[in-house]
Amino acid sequence: MQGRVQSTELAGYTVHELRSATGTTVHEYESSSGTVFAVAWKGPFPPNLEQLLGSQFEQYQEAMKNSPGRTGHGPITIRLPNLVVQLAGHMGDYSGRAYIPDEVPAGTSLESIR
């Protein structure tokens, strides 16, 4: 992924903002200890999830493929033991986030990961 990077320091973590060439914005959440504990995205096309999830991508994909339940189309939440991935939107408007629950700094609301 490439594009302009802008970083904003907040209480307990730093947000790096990246805008891809296809117009999708990615936010990366880095704790003060240097751990990236979350990513979030929004834009006209899905992001490169393989790059965003790194070594977790294959496990995520496997869980996604086996996601059970009564059937239909809609947003989806994949919960792995220590990674949550949430996908939403519709064609032309994709959003989502991935976070490591155990690494989210104390006092940080999940609502701010977007």
Next chain:
Amino acid sequence: MTMIAKLCMPALATSVIAAAFLNACGGSSTKPNAIAAPASNVQAIAVNSGPANDYVNGAFTSVKVCVPSSSNCQVIDGILVDTGSYGLRLLSSTGGGALTLPLVNQTSSNGSPIGECAPFVSGLTWGRVATVDITISGEKASGIPVQVIDGSFAALPSECTRFGVPEQETLTGPNGLRANGILGVGPLVQDCGTPCTHTGSGNPGLYYVCAGTTCTVTTVALAQQVQNPVAAFATDNNGVIVQLPSTSTPASSLTGALVFGIGTQTNNAVNNVTVFPINSNIEFNTALSGQTYPAFVDSGSNAYFFLDSSKTSLPDCPDPNASFYCPGSNTSFSANTSASGGSSETVKFTIGNADSMFSDSTAFVFPALGGSNPGIFDWGLPFFFGRNIYTAISGKSTPSGQGPYWAF
């Protein structure tokens, strides 16, 4: 699913380098909910279990596709009506779909077939692009690009797998499409638009030219992209109205109408509805409990997908239905939809326990089905029950202004 733990820091590091207008107009008045009588611009639709016999809250219809300018045609039913996407996609019989008619491939200048990877939220469709004539009721779109969903077409390119959602190439199974196709009649014309006419990193990787089994990203002009057939109709081409009756309890099926055109005939006038212009994100707004969120209307989403437990106090269901809410008792909400220009409308809805609903194996229509969707409102199919919902296409004129807009 035994898995661990960390987002890959090096990959992430690489990627690093690299007011709601209240009551200005509208309100919660009683809305018309007529179902149009049969006519040349009216197509019957039904919410039922679909061709895989297990679809929940899906609206299905049929389309007739023909080899262009020929009488070589096939009528295909079990097509999902989707106001959240653009263009017709047909599941090939190789994946258990109904399409058997040999279609004419769209090709590149050197004769190689064009393929498409179309990302949806919870899956993607992959296969070649073909050109067909589409007839729905009395409306016809000639020489329109559609996608033939076919996993055997070629290997999935890496630019497509990186979207991270599974390929949906079969009718049934864990990632089954559960429809013989998808009829995308949303507020845009093309499924990609100008980004797919660009070369280099600005091209999102939806279209491919395939030599043998190897596919590489290509540019495709707007007119050759898979697109909303309604926009190409000779008449009644500025949008659609989805009309479904209300139901207060789960049901086995509902029948309604997909009406073509907005304000083009006596049966599709803009009557007593509020118009919500759609912004450049393909969204409008919805407020709940004093906070405003992005929102969209999508018949192809099968529930009220909105916010999360921290905002709704509705617990997620245990697996396998964790995408849905499972409250202890039915819970009512009152939200306020709004858009630029001051349009506003109060929407009242009720969410019930999905696990309890699903225990009735004969029901496939669930008016109180909800699920989480952090920070967003996705007004899915239950929102359509008991409403006439207008979707006006971008750039098209209607008596209530130019599209894109939703009105209800």
